[in-house]
Amino acid sequence: MQKAPTAYLRDFARYILYFGLLMSMLGIRLNQKVMITVMFVGNVVLSMSSLFMPFRRYGPDFTAYVN
DSSP states (O other), rough: OOHHHHHHHHHHHHHHHHHHHHHHHTTOOHHHHHHHHHHHHHHHHHHHHHHHHHOOOOSSHHHHHHH
């Protein structure tokens, strides 16, 4: 049960990266204020599951790369 949130988080982060790549390829640009707000809210949401998990460092820190 402790690894499930991490697996879901990594899958979700992967889809965020794919969506960002698609937007870049289509030439869709967001306003700077909108982008900063989306990044802040997304960072908070992605980090919420880390608050309730035991702290063990292993492997690459995937969520840090996404942030």
